[in-house]
Amino acid sequence: MKDRKVGPFALFFMLLLWCFVVFGPIYFLLCKPIPDYMVDDKEVSPWKGVITLWDYPRVDIENGSRYGWINGKIKAFEKANPGVYIELVPIDFKSGPIQLETAISTGEVPDIAPVAADYAIVSKQLLEPVDRFLSREELDDYKTQAITAVRHEGKAWGFPWMMTTYTMILNNDLFREKGVEIPRDGNWTYDEFVNALKALTFDRDNDGKKDCYGFNSFIDTYAYNLWGILLADGAEIFDEDYLIYRFDDDRARKGLQRLVDLKQLHQVTPSNFGENTEDQAWLTFYRDKAIAVYPAGTWTVNTLNRIRQQGAGFEFSVANYPIGEKGLPVSVSANVSAYGIFKQEDQSKLEMCVKFLKFITDEKSQKELHRLGVFPVKKSAGNIYENDPMMSTIEKSLPYTQNLPRHPYWMTIDGILQSQIRQAVLGKKTVEDAITDAKLKIEAFLEMKKKENGK
Template structure:
């Protein structure tokens, strides 16, 4: 039968077609309305084909491909404006969903972050380095997805070691006495009259290059609740005394250790005026490049010397990750958490080799198979990492206590008095 010869049949066909199209449109609209949108604010990462947000875009594409009901919108923050934009958004209560870095302790105490604990299994927590979880733990709950770690090490100018007939520490570990003895042998005046010191590390607010020695005898910075300064103990005073001795007793460190800047101390090392330097692992690639270009020197790396604590320790803020802001919709919260888990997964942490940093998870394995220095640092130094107190008032307290430590190092106050004064200043701030 020819439909065109029966108007009623044609009408029914047209109506059916219209209804079908309408149904498709309604279904599409509902699907679009049900689509979950995640707003990710991120500062630059490493360059991918010239794009410093290329890694983020790659992660988004991979996640969206396996989660068709989710779209991730990337807001690109520069290093210059990130803090201002985040603070403005928080003041306006217009939070992004996911942010890298930030102030997890402050935001958690303000009640604007989602706890991550419900999304972490026991196996997850066991897989993270302790310092990685410590960075995001506030009042017993975890408020972030750790991503990378970094730390401080002791750099060795092996050319100076060889010149002075000094052996570097076996496997990069040494006792305090061994460290001091080597530092004494490495302190001398060159033929040109230039003084070479055995070791250098700065003591400045918010820089922790000296704290691997300060805490080596078991001293602890603050109480569990972050409200009391705890370093004024025999262990803490002993650690400060070691720093004083390096300058005042053994004279293996420059007096400027108590006042010089980070950049100046590093320059002393790269210019050959220090045989050993405490500095971040970021310096490894710079020293490798200089050596390859023919204007560097042979170097090695080691852990901080082992004191009464019985193991090396390095204090560093070097844990980065992602926080999830408060969500009103449980389905969206689950989606944001799933995305955060994805970008920080062991598999995706392997890409951190592009950044010169280290994974926050142990199961990732060695991400630097072709770099002996970075591989050693990941294997031996990262496990020594502890982070500064997460209490929001710690930075202010740190700024208050360091001048007293500097006075002791410069020989202007006994270690015991400096520690008592530091305790008074710190508790005035921490106890607020």
């Protein structure tokens, strides 16, 4: 019987069958579909859900909205991250700190809030430390003043996003009308300051009553528009190394006396200075045009520019606080604003919060801060006010801005101090009594807190 020859096609199919028998089981074992219940969603897809953000208003010059800038950032982030929603809860500067304190006491905190430079919150370790999310290059990009504001016990507790300060806004029209020279370099001594205010306090309509004043402002909690005068002679509020109260020496008395004298001695303020509200004081300056010098936050520059563009307003400029015995202009402010993330149970949600905060503090966002009248915290943003001499002048004063005392009970201490300052300005207490009473009340409060904490 002759051997049958195997054709090439038959040989091919035989080899194919052999491969299937040998390798088929291995293939199906390795490539077997994984049941849905075995899939780790955290590994396969990014986190989705709602992130709550509490934030303060910042007027945006592009649209006049108090939340226009941050809302724009939220929309862009949500578009780039489908399934992630940022719920913005507006809070205001007056009641916001109290709302946050209440939220902390009840455990109903937001995911993100501008609290990472707030020592009272940071010291309680309520926030997520964020060092592990920041590369060395990212850390080095922060200006020293900015990253220092969020550091505590060697860790960074949030993402700085802007810096601001208080400055003196001058009504150039009034200065020109009375022939008073505007400080050319933005600096003046306290005596030069007072002499200018006296010349700028006058009866414009000759009815026997003063209707234009050299100076106006207001006194309120969480407002530090007058502290550049109070600390001009070198006074300190606290020795922060040991949390020892210091606003009780001759430098403090002199600073408070300077402020009191503006109303009681020199009479360069409206009669209701010390008991007026912020809105009332602001209206006398921008609407009535009856005030020559008004201390305010840097946001006012954008606001006044917008008013002028609308055909109202007046020509204005800026100057530093008057120089006292310290020899340098001083201002006090919560000058670094930084977002912090409250403690999170879900690691993936935490990472999404970080992603959002990196997005709104990136170089592009930093370069847009001119819309809010504030300053970048990152070196890479460069000089965003290169073509704005007024804001450039203010930016040069940032190194002279003292941040708020890093004290766990600053909110209460601030309230005590502001109350005593008001009573001195109104003539209800002498400077000596106001300084003494403030110290006694603050020390009594701190002693009470020590007993409560068992120390």
